[in-house]
Amino acid sequence: MNCLQAPVSKILTWSCVDGPGNRMVLFLQGCNFDCAMCHNPHTIGQCNDCGDCIPVCPTSALSMMGGKIHFDPEFCTNCDDCLNACPINANPMAQTHGVEDILALLHENRTFLSGITVSGGEATMHLAFIRALFTAIGDDEKLCHLTRFIDSNGHLGTAGWRSVMDVTDGVMVDIKAFDAKLHMRLTRRANARSIASARLLHEAGKLYELRYLMIPGHTDSDTEIDALIAFAKSLDSPVRIRLNGFRTHGVRDEAALWPALERETLVATAARLEQANLGPVSIPAL
Ligand code: SF4
Ligand code: SF4
Structure with a gap:
């Protein structure tokens, strides 16, 4: 596979929950986290x-x-x-797609689209592909109005982000937990890079949204929400925050036994963030 290709688990030709407007979404195969609460665990492994x-x-x-x-x-x-x-959470149905394939799909659908979002798995594991795709979109006179977004766990380092900054319009960063040990337990990776990425992208004007998943008994504690508030306040300007509630659909092993988050808790936490003068804060529609 060269940098003009990537393994794609799924393509949505339109979505209204993966960034602003109506977007095509590419779910790339492979992730550098191994989250207990992953809703698409078959996107984690590489076949x-x-x-x-x-x-x-x-x-x-x-x-x-x-x-x-x-x-x-x-x-x-x-x-x-x-x-x-599959013993390694891979997907035999993932198909390799080239930049040209995705450009052709965008041309077919461009009348209805506001942009494209590259998600995963972890999108930034295919950074050279993203750079090639986003550059080609920007250079195409019929596609250059489309905004180019990345949905990420933030584990990418500074140099990696800088290599795609000029061709990327926005990034959604998911912080899985602010407590280092809790993050390690949930994802099997440290959280320092994710937090640093959110700050770096915000300072560069590229952090479209900070995302946080509330899991009952794990990431819904006052300590965690206080840490989310403290982080958002430490940024030099307001940041859009998206709160999501844990659902068991698709999750594996012990996480399948965890309770779903009650909507009242999500609503109350969003109100708490807004009372702390953060925002805008969004939660999923019913
Ligand atoms: S997707 Fe199938 S072939 Fe690939 S690693 Fe999994 S079980 Fe093996
Ligand atoms: S029909 Fe075969 S390839 Fe398709 S999802 Fe089922 S097992 Fe996988």
Whole structure:
């Protein structure tokens, strides 16, 4: 795979929850976190072509060709049995797409779109692809009005962000927890880079939204919300904040037993942030 290609788990040709306006969303395969609360755990791993998923496919949509897993979408019934069979949370249905493929899709849909968001997995694991894609969009006279956004866990370092800053219009950064030990427990990674990324992007005028997922008994404590408030206040200008509530849909293992967050808690926390003069604060629609 060269820098003009990336493994794509899914493409939405329109979405109104992945940044401003109506957006095409690319979900790239592979993540550098391993979050207990991940709603799409099959986007975490990178397929190693082991073949373990082939026998579970009821429609023979999967096969081995030249030592590589081959997926035939024509036979797929979207049963997801292969996702459950994969030992490394990869997705045999992920397809490699080139910059030219995505440009063609954007041309087909551009009349209805405000922009594109590259999400994941963790989008920034495919930084060279993002740079090539965003540059090509900016250089195309029929697409250059589209805004180019990244949805990220913020684990990318400073040099990485600087390499795409000039071709990126906005970034949504998800901070999974402010307490270092809690973040490590939930994601198996440290949070220092995520916090630094949010600050760096905000100072550069590129942080579109700071996102925080409230998980009952884990990230909904007063201490965590106070830390969120303190971080937002430490920024040199207001930041848009998005609060999300934990849901069990799609999550694995012990997290599937965690309770969902009650909407009242989400509403009350949003009000608390606004009383602290933060905002705008948004929560999902019912
Ligand atoms: S989701 Fe598709 S490829 Fe995967 S097991 Fe089901 S039919 Fe086969
Ligand atoms: S998706 Fe998983 S099980 Fe299937 S070939 Fe790739 S690594 Fe093996």
